Amino acid sequence: MAKKKKTRVAIQGITASFHEVAAFTYFGESVETVECLTFHQLCESLKNGESDYAVMAIENSIAGSILPNYFLLQSYHFSIIGELYLPIHMHLMALPGVKIENLKCIESHPMAIRQCTEFLHALKGVEIRESDDTALSAKRVKELKLKDTAAIANEFAAKKFGLQILEKRIETHKKNFTRFLILTKRSSDNATSNKASMYFEVANEVGSLADALMTFKNNSINLTKIQSIPIIGKPSEYSIHVDVEWKKRKNYDDALKQVLRQVKNLNVLGEYKKAKIEYK
Numbered sequence: 001m002a003k004k005k006k007t008r009v010a011i012q013g014i015t016a017s018f019h020e021v022a023a024f025t026y027f028g029e030s031v032e033t034v035e036c037l038t039f040h041q042l043c044e045s046l047k048n049g050e051s052d053y054a055v056m057a058i059e060n061s062i063a064g065s066i067l068p069n070y071f072l073l074q075s076y077h078f079s080i081i082g083e084l085y086l087p088i089h090m091h092l093m094a095l096p097g098v099k100i101e102n103l104k105c106i107e108s109h110p111m112a113i114r115q116c117t118e119f120l121h122a123l124k125g126v127e128i129r130e131s132d133d134t135a136l137s138a139k140r141v142k143e144l145k146l147k148d149t150a151a152i153a154n155e156f157a158a159k160k161f162g163l164q165i166l167e168k169r170i171e172t173h174k175k176n177f178t179r180f181l182i183l184t185k186r187s188s189d190n191a192t193s194n195k196a197s198m199y200f201e202v203a204n205e206v207g208s209l210a211d212a213l214m215t216f217k218n219n220s221i222n223l224t225k226i227q228s229i230p231i232i233g234k235p236s237e238y239s240i241h242v243d244v245e246w247k248k249r250k251n252y253d254d255a256l257k258q259v260l261r262q263v264k265n266l267n268v269l270g271e272y273k274k275a276k277i278e279y280k
């Protein structure tokens with residue numbers, strides 16, 4: 001009998017990155033992760049059929065939105081079929097025996113660095129270097145035997161690459177989570193959906209955005225996120241990305257019909273089940 005093919009999930013980063021943890025948390029550990037060093041590569045992997053799904057970080061509770069990913073969502077038109085809020089614990093790690101006083105450089109993913117600015121500002125004379133991925137930074141420290149460099153990454157990376165944790169939980173606030181979107185090429189009807197992501201444009205006129213938002217309110221739709229995204233080539237013009245939640249599907253359907261008449265170029269990126277935020 002033919003062996004069942006594993007579900008392939010594109011992640012940004014390498015094994016032991018936060019994206020891999022997100023993929024395993026959402027799908028279970030039996031999936032095969034496809035490592036992509038950039039979010040652009042991640043989208044290409046899904047587009048080319050190299051992956052069945054992609055997991056994409058979209059915002060962090062300390063560092064904020066990952067704006068370039070909103071552009072990718074608009075240009076690739078994948079379907080959002082789910083979301084995940086992953087608690088994020090950042091650790092400073094180095095080769096065994098290395099002390100904080102020996103460090104000349106700390107490297108990590110830029111989103112990870114932004115989540116640890118309070119801790120990093122307090123260190124004097126240490127260069128902060130951005131990398132493609134938290135786990136990749138840990139791997140580099142190990143493979144290149146960098147005695148003056150530490151990585152910021154998670155506990156799985158420390159274990160996998162044999163690094164010693166010098167300082168635990170260096171994120172600026174302990175309630176720290178990253179929201180990940182689950183993307184695929186096919187849209188699917190999800191009867192249990194109670195959340196949607198969409199973007200649209202409004203006329204540059206008094207009240208045009210407020211009117212569209214009022215329509216959601218008037219239909220008992222809760223707006224959980226609003227993000228303006230520059231329209232390239234049209235300075236001072238924006239498309240508006242919103243995430244909305246509902247208790248009754250009919251309220252959402254009614255709101256959507258009405259909003260369609262108020263805005264331009266409305267695109268629904270996906271309807272899916274709202275995830276819980278569970279702090280560890």
Ligand SMILES: O=C(O)C(=O)C[C@]1(C(=O)O)C=C[C@@H](O)C=C1
Pocket residue numbers: 012013016017018019020057060088109111112132133134135178
């Ligand atoms: O570098 C990693 O480990 C990632 O998975 C990337 C990423 C991000 O893109 O925000 C994921 C979660 C954390 O917020 C930090 C970094």
